[in-house]
Amino acid sequence: MSERNERCWESAEFRDLLRVHANQPESLIEVLQKTQDLLGYLPRPALEAIAQALRVPLAKVYGVATFYSQFHLQPRGKHVIRVCLGTACHVRGGEKILRRLSEVLGIAPGETTPDRKFTLQRVACLGACGLSPVMMVDEVTYGRLSPQRAVELVLKYAAADEQVAES
Numbered sequence: 001m002s003e004r005n006e007r008c009w010e011s012a013e014f015r016d017l018l019r020v021h022a023n024q025p026e027s028l029i030e031v032l033q034k035t036q037d038l039l040g041y042l043p044r045p046a047l048e049a050i051a052q053a054l055r056v057p058l059a060k061v062y063g064v065a066t067f068y069s070q071f072h073l074q075p076r077g078k079h080v081i082r083v084c085l086g087t088a089c090h091v092r093g094g095e096k097i098l099r100r101l102s103e104v105l106g107i108a109p110g111e112t113t114p115d116r117k118f119t120l121q122r123v124a125c126l127g128a129c130g131l132s133p134v135m136m137v138d139e140v141t142y143g144r145l146s147p148q149r150a151v152e153l154v155l156k157y158a159a160a161d162e163q164v165a166e167s
């Protein structure tokens with residue numbers, strides 16, 4: 001994510017958004033959505049500016065931002081990897097897959113790589129127990145994984161991104 005986006009709460013687009021919805025507490029969810037579209041997540045300075053502009057208590061802004069799973073208070077990677085540790089996946093090696101990906105990416109579950117390419121998450125059942133162990137990368141489900149296969153798949157995403165960047 002660019003430095004410009006990092007400081008989007010100082011940008012003209014963000015100021016316009018707040019001006020359009022000034023004193024409109026009922027627009028809170030819409031403003032949170034548009035802010036996340038601008039920035040990729042909802043940093044604290046942006047939430048404070050929203051609270052002030054819409055005249056909504058900051059605690060309520062946080063309450064809404066943390067209640068809905070669509071909102072993210074931390075930066076997320078371009079790709080979100082969800083490794084299933086539900087019962088079926090756990091008994092078939094889900095933990096080893098998570099550990100291996102964690103080693104290769106250099107981040108713990110719940111974290112994002114410093115280059116913002118990958119976020120690694122542990123999740124409960126992904127609804128594909130017959131394919132366990134399972135992970136999802138973005139919206140794609142991969143089943144019957146080994147730790148090595150999981151790493152290969154993630155590296156393919158990284159390689160594809162590099163190709164796009166070079167072209």
Ligand code: FES
Pocket residue numbers: 084085086087088089090124125126127128129130132134
């Ligand atoms: S337990 Fe992993 S998909 Fe159901």
